[in-house]
Amino acid sequence: MILGIIPARYASTRFPGKPLIDIQGKSMIQRVYEAAKASALLSDVVVATDDIRIREHVEAFGGKAVMTREDHPSGTDRCQEALLRWQEAHPGETAQYVVNIQGDEPFLDPAQIDELAAALDGTVELATQMIQVHTAEALHDPGEAKIVLNAAREVLLFSRQAIPYLRNVAPEEWHLHHVYYRHVGMYAYRTDILEAITRLAPSSLEKAESLEQLRWLEAGYSIKVVETQYDSHCIDTEEDVEKVLKLLQK
Template sequence: MKILGVIPARYASTRFPAKMLADIKGKPMIQHVYERASRANCLAKLVVATDNQLIIDAVKNFGGEAVLTREEHPSGTDRCYEALQITEATTQKKFDYVINIQGDEPFIIPQQIELLASRLDGTTEIATLIIKTLDSEALFNTGEVKVVLDKDQNGIYFSRQVIPFLRNVPQEEWLSHHTFYRHVGMYAYRADILAQITQLAPSILEKAESLEQLRWIENGFKIKTAITEHDSYCVDTPEDLERLLKTVKS
């Protein structure tokens, strides 16, 4: 499989303006993401997809590749599709899959990308990472997205609430009675499927939960999952970055 790695890097951010360029130990955040992602041997090519020339310049300064995409994309998925189109046009090469690598996870582990790529066999439409939930705080935190699986480890529903609900079991005992999973926000899309899902209108469940993957499920697409042992550490605010620097080794 020929896989294109895309790092969506939108410049604007309400809670952390220009966070992709935030300095982390002498390097912009986007450089940390790019350098770590480039260690994944499964990627045939890696590009940053951004809407701002400042990020383009920063990427070029450290020797990376970047493409300028439209500003109005509603999600990283849509930005990935434009990046795929641009890259295929400029390289005259076709890619089988695109892996969407979060631009605000400066300490991403390359093995996560490798694990996701191992699920891509040509028949897989969409794939994503999940992790076992080990503590009650994460289980009942509505900021953490939960997922339930079918017998083939396809994600059949994602929710901000705890799923499944354990009837007649005290909540403090749920973790000892059932294995719960949380979503880790990295996606892989087969190239032709990416073209299709970016044309879908927002769906009822997506609007209810504010989760774009529910749009894909509602329209009949399958999301294969892979269980990782590594959690993701996303930077949404300057405070997130300060906490992350205290807890994660670079």
């Protein structure tokens, strides 16, 4: 079975209480939860939070939530604790995979979850999604992690830089001469791998690029990538709410 986990912290430097904000009559966390529940391939969905207000809100609209520690350094670590809490509440049931669903994407399409979940065949250790880069702006934006693949559509490298470097081509035209991809979407972890990667110490590449997934690559784990046509629409600030709503209305 595949368990969907939605990490949801209350404290946020840029937007405290973000999961509980109202977006067209529903909270952001309710919108994400309902999208996850509409997935055809997830067996169960649970919100992993560190705040009683979020847990009570989720339970009030009929969702499932578990309390986790406040001091987790990443959503991956929070997913591991949430998995343990879920297993305690469901004795005799075993999840083979966990899908980490971002709690700040209220307009997530359930089909995007299913695209990723369909790749989880038991041999896949870790998986995520990518979308093709079509503009020089996105390609050279250090806020976007680019992905270099091998022939099996597994990750060779994540980088904030555009790789490969194209000799004798102007950087603003690189995307016209080579197919580049950037990282979007969710992570999926086989549960034995999830336990293992949360025990790893931060790696040198991870520290250099500030990308958690580089720790897994350096440790020798493989990451399968699924191409998607669904872009991410994250809400990080109050201003992002209106931006995303306008974008979706186009």
